[in-house]
Amino acid sequence: MSEILIKKIKELEKLAEISLYLNSGIDLSVLLEKILKVSRDNFDCEDASLMLLNEKTQELYFEVIESKESEALKKITLKPGEGIAGKVAATGEPLIIEDAEADPRFSKKGDEVTFKKTINMMCVPLKFKDKIIGTMQVINKKSGSFNFEDLPQFLAIANLAAIAIENARLYKQLAENFQRIKELEASKSQFIGLLSHELLTPIVPIKGYTEMLIDGLDNFNSEEIKKYLKVIVKETSRLNMLIHDLFIINNIEKVKEILNLEIILLIPFLEELKEDFQKRVSRHEIILETNLIEEILELKISADKEKLGHCFNHLLENAVKFSPQGGKIIIRIKNYLSQINQVSPKKWIEIQVEDQGIGIPEEEREKIFKKFYQIDSSFTRVFEGMGIGLYICREIIEAHQGEIFCVSQDGIGSIFYIHLPYLSH
Numbered sequence: 001m002s003e004i005l006i007k008k009i010k011e012l013e014k015l016a017e018i019s020l021y022l023n024s025g026i027d028l029s030v031l032l033e034k035i036l037k038v039s040r041d042n043f044d045c046e047d048a049s050l051m052l053l054n055e056k057t058q059e060l061y062f063e064v065i066e067s068k069e070s071e072a073l074k075k076i077t078l079k080p081g082e083g084i085a086g087k088v089a090a091t092g093e094p095l096i097i098e099d100a101e102a103d104p105r106f107s108k109k110g111d112e113v114t115f116k117k118t119i120n121m122m123c124v125p126l127k128f129k130d131k132i133i134g135t136m137q138v139i140n141k142k143s144g145s146f147n148f149e150d151l152p153q154f155l156a157i158a159n160l161a162a163i164a165i166e167n168a169r170l171y172k173q174l175a176e177n178f179q180r181i182k183e184l185e186a187s188k189s190q191f192i193g194l195l196s197h198e199l200l201t202p203i204v205p206i207k208g209y210t211e212m213l214i215d216g217l218d219n220f221n222s223e224e225i226k227k228y229l230k231v232i233v234k235e236t237s238r239l240n241m242l243i244h245d246l247f248i249i250n251n252i253e254k255v256k257e258i259l260n261l262e263i264i265l266l267i268p269f270l271e272e273l274k275e276d277f278q279k280r281v282s283r284h285e286i287i288l289e290t291n292l293i294e295e296i297l298e299l300k301i302s303a304d305k306e307k308l309g310h311c312f313n314h315l316l317e318n319a320v321k322f323s324p325q326g327g328k329i330i331i332r333i334k335n336y337l338s339q340i341n342q343v344s345p346k347k348w349i350e351i352q353v354e355d356q357g358i359g360i361p362e363e364e365r366e367k368i369f370k371k372f373y374q375i376d377s378s379f380t381r382v383f384e385g386m387g388i389g390l391y392i393c394r395e396i397i398e399a400h401q402g403e404i405f406c407v408s409q410d411g412i413g414s415i416f417y418i419h420l421p422y423l424s425h
Helices: 003-022 028-043 083-091 108-112 153-220 221-250 267-276 305-321 387-398
Strands: 045-053 060-066 096-097 121-128 130-139 262-265 284-289 301-302 327-337 347-354 403-409 415-422
Touching: 003 108, 003 262, 028 045, 028 060, 028 130, 028 153, 045 083, 060 083, 060 130, 083 096, 083 121, 083 130, 121 153, 130 153, 130 301, 153 221, 221 305, 262 267, 267 284, 267 305, 267 327, 284 305, 301 415, 305 327, 305 347, 305 387, 305 415, 387 403
Parallel strands: 284 327
Antiparallel strands: 045 060, 045 130, 096 121, 121 130, 262 301, 327 347, 347 415, 403 415
């Protein structure tokens, strides 16, 4: 049997060995380490490594290294076109370097951190469907230099490594998508359950009191009728708010596009909102306070009156909900802020909604503006709601180029701060 044939058989045995690893289902990092070990042994060299391309930065970084100095080398990245690996990744063409020190394309970054000298090397691209995803390289062949007869086998090994990497990425993506689908299905079920409960909550008293009034209208005096009608109005308002919530949630990605902007006098707007809300609550006193200099009492804002009113109704509903013992709820308007938005200079007005309720635990304050917050929080689960009110408030305020945040103290109450740009006179 000729030496050439024996060599070909050995090469095929190595590829078969890697193929067995590829189909064994072992962890990707273990698989790549085995591929590099086969490469190092096959080409009788000191070190072997695999670099991957960061799609965002287009820099190469060491993913797996068959070397004692692997930790030091993993801190290195190569810019596009930098070093031998950078050139191979940029061109897609393999390179064999007989004298690294004399080659102007060679980068000494690796030698500087390992305190070793690269004499010769062979570097090939990792390709998957004509897309370059990284490089593989073997360094310092112990018996002579790498030659073009070594290239076909190294390219075949690199192709197997590229398939393994892309298969692992695809599997990871599929697993993440599957998990995401499961989470969405769970959220959907929870949302439908909450929605059903929230819809029934106002409908039951509306239906009950309406039927009671119809059946026994002659038996009730005017005060009793007024009392029952107030309940109906209150629950109708609640139902109306829920329907608005669902509309906004359904269009949340384009909430800025659906704003119906008009010029609004802020103080009369909040005064009307306060008066309307006060009719729906009896245990809480709603107060509107202004601390404005005289010349801006007539201040105007550009806003969607309906959606902004929806936002403040949510804040007042929350203030009532988390103040079960009653107390004052204060809407406070303060002088414009001195801070200036650097990108688009504007004058700002501050509006506060303050309650005297139970407050929000410190560990919960970062979550309150998240969608479906109540679904995941045992703290809020004892209160009614779907956990979308404050999320909607944030989306509406930010759509108006403003900001909203909360400061709270346990047992004392919460203050929600809203900053909105206002129009110059």
